[in-house]
Amino acid sequence: MSTAIAETNTGISNAKLGTWSFLASEIMLFGGLISAYVILRSGSAHMVVPPRSMMGIPLATFNTFALITSSVTMVLALAAIQEGNIARFQRWLLCTIGGGVIFLCVKAYEYQHKWEEGITISSNLFGSFYYTLTGLHVVHVTGGLFLMAYLLWAGTRGEFTPESHDRVECAGLYWHFVDLVWVILFPILYLL
Amino acid sequence: MSAKGTPHGASAKHGGIDKSAEVRTYLIIFGCLAVLTLLTVGVAYMELPHAAGVVIALVIAAAKVFLIGSFFMHLRGEGKLINWSVAVCCALVLILIVFVLPDLGIHPAEEAMRDLSHALEGQHAHYPAAPGGAAPAAH
Numbered sequence: 001m002s003t004a005i006a007e008t009n010t011g012i013s014n015a016k017l018g019t020w021s022f023l024a025s026e027i028m029l030f031g032g033l034i035s036a037y038v039i040l041r042s043g044s045a046h047m048v049v050p051p052r053s054m055m056g057i058p059l060a061t062f063n064t065f066a067l068i069t070s071s072v073t074m075v076l077a078l079a080a081i082q083e084g085n086i087a088r089f090q091r092w093l094l095c096t097i098g099g100g101v102i103f104l105c106v107k108a109y110e111y112q113h114k115w116e117e118g119i120t121i122s123s124n125l126f127g128s129f130y131y132t133l134t135g136l137h138v139v140h141v142t143g144g145l146f147l148m149a150y151l152l153w154a155g156t157r158g159e160f161t162p163e164s165h166d167r168v169e170c171a172g173l174y175w176h177f178v179d180l181v182w183v184i185l186f187p188i189l190y191l192l
Numbered sequence: 193m194s195a196k197g198t199p200h201g202a203s204a205k206h207g208g209i210d211k212s213a214e215v216r217t218y219l220i221i222f223g224c225l226a227v228l229t230l231l232t233v234g235v236a237y238m239e240l241p242h243a244a245g246v247v248i249a250l251v252i253a254a255a256k257v258f259l260i261g262s263f264f265m266h267l268r269g270e271g272k273l274i275n276w277s278v279a280v281c282c283a284l285v286l287i288l289i290v291f292v293l294p295d296l297g298i299h300p301a302e303e304a305m306r307d308l309s310h311a312l313e314g315q316h317a318h319y320p321a322a323p324g325g326a327a328p329a330a331h
Contacts, residue, residue: 020274024281031285039292072222075264176264183256187249191236
């Protein structure tokens with residue numbers, strides 16, 4: 001890691017710079033969709049927002065906690081590998097994967113109930129945005145889980161050391177971003 | 193990049209910095225995020241005016257984003273290049289939202305000024321008219 005940094009003009013490792021560039025494009029992707037939702041929610045007569053009782057706020061709140069917790073366990077996994085403690089790194093990484101899996105399971109349950117209650121992707125403008133935004137987020141969570149599983153596998157092969165753990169760091173940045181997006185989606189879709 | 197050359201604000205014990213302090217910070221941030229989440233839900237169930245509810249929810253969401261970005265993503269320890277890249281992206285997203293609002297007949301700045309002037313006029317209405325001066329207009 002330190003060698004790689006010394007070799008770049010920016011003083012930032014290529015992996016990290018690449019990850020941040022990718023996250024910058026992700027900010028614009030979600031930002032574009034969220035801004036479209038906010039604008040249409042403010043000004044479109046076709047945006048019929050379902051009553052709160054249909055939105056399942058307690059479940060969504062639980063899901064928010066699951067994702068926030070997985071973000072903390074991810075950063076603790078990074079701290080563990082920086083200390084060279086592989087066992088603890090794997091334990092925290094498993095907790096992170098657990099948080100992500102819980103999130104996806106709850107989301108699947110939520111989708112099924114919303115669908116049964118008539119909130120579908122083609123029911124109205126709100127339904128379109130709800131499934132597009134949360135669906136895109138679910139795709140990101142799923143991708144993150146594959147990434148975590150890879151890290152777990154690479155960790156068992158002894159590929160990470162306190163001096164070399166770029167991949168853990170970059171995967172962590174991605175996972176925190178996924179958490180951050182949900183922190184914005186939760187109030188604008190469920191609470192407002 | 194924190195501490196130029198040390199990854200991710202890196203501060204491993206082997207690097208001479210106490211890691212437990214960092215872990216404690218993460219747990220405190222987790223507590224703050226949990227409290228803010230409960231606060232968001234609590235505010236949503238309070239009978240506040242819609243505009244006030246929206247503003248409070250967005251302020252709390254912004255605070256959570258700040259905490260995750262600063263501490264979990266270690267932005268506060270990064271250099272100017274990454275911080276500016278993120279700032280530019282956020283500014284562009286804000287432009288996407290704010291610059292389109294007037295087209296919907298929503299003028300946030302004008303409305304804020306109007307509310308402020310109404311509030312000030314209301315405040316003046318409570319005072320008696322100055323001797324020889326005109327009484328404040330009632331609204």
